[in-house]
Amino acid sequence: MNGPQPSGRRGTGSAGPLAAPPRGEAPQALRGGRFLPALALVFNAFTWGVSWWPFRQLEAAGLHPLAATALIYLVAVTAITLMRPAAWREVLTHPALWVLVLASGTTNAAFNWAVTIGDVVRVVLLFYLMPVWALLLARVLLHEPLTSGALLRVGLALAGALVILWPSHGAGWPVPRTLPEWLGVIGGFSFALNNVMLRREAARSEGARALAMFTGGALVALLLMLALSSRGVVPGLPPPAWGWIAGAMVLSALFLASNLSLQYGAARLTASATAVIMLVEVLFASVSALLLGAGNVDLRVALGGAAIIAAAVSAALQRDAAH
Helix, strand or coil: CCCCCCCHHHCCCCCCCCCCCCHHHCCCCCCCCCHHHHHHHHHHHHHHHCCHHHHHHHHHCCCCHHHHHHHHHHHHHHHHHHHCCCHHHHHHHCCHHHHHHHHHHHHHHHHHHHHHHCCHHHHHHHHCCHHHHHHHHHHHHCCCCCCHHHHHHHHHHHHHHHHHHCCCCCCCCCCCCCHHHHHHHHHHHHHHHHHHHHHHCCCCCHHHHHHHHHHHHHHHHHHHHHHHHHCCCCCCCCCCCHHHHHHHHHHHHHHHHHHHHHHHHHCCCCHHHHHHHHCHHHHHHHHHHHHCCCCCCCHHHHHHHHHHHHHHHHHHHHHHHHC
């Protein structure tokens, strides 16, 4: 596994004018010191770690997280289109980039919906099973070898997930049982696919990759909202109101600033440093959720989460050693 990489969930390339390059492309040499790039990555992690709170505020104002996600990324698509209109031609003529559209869009829709309605700590930890899926997808799509160390990390991460998902009453299989848990797992899988496709399509321009991922963030959430609202499963777009319109615009601006910070930091630190710092998102999400009553941590969640995070950190450090 290659560790959490810049992705469409964070805007683009986690990710172009708004996207950081795939992690493997980040220069190893550091310019201007480490503090500011590290601080930029911490800001990115903080923004996404506490993003569950503004999404819940928007839902309270009548805007479902799928609708909020679609609007937020539509603003980003508009910005990229104005700055890089030629990127559309590249996206439309390279079918592989539409896999990136689907992966990025699914990541954003699943994660944002999950943290809005579920236990934030459990959702974020299950999302960070991403290293397991990244390893397997890299094997299939990039033909990367499966080493014994990588398989051990997969085992450690899966063991952590089993501990978290083990039924408290002791009966039944340790599998996701609620919609937020399923969305967390699906979001992590699509996040891994997003990152693998970023590496596979590294020859594409940054603008095209950014546009593909932001387009996915808007398109998948919008189509899913329309499909589910037509069946009465989720509400459609509410009547215009300054409260949710202003909130969505502010959140969009924060996400764009967060993504620019990611671009700045990831381009100046090693891949392993970027991956490890990005894991601080789990800390921000957990602490904020516990303080505001949106999550719970018992012994099982703590032990399982420690195993998942240990696997991700180990993978990041291993990647740096391999370079």
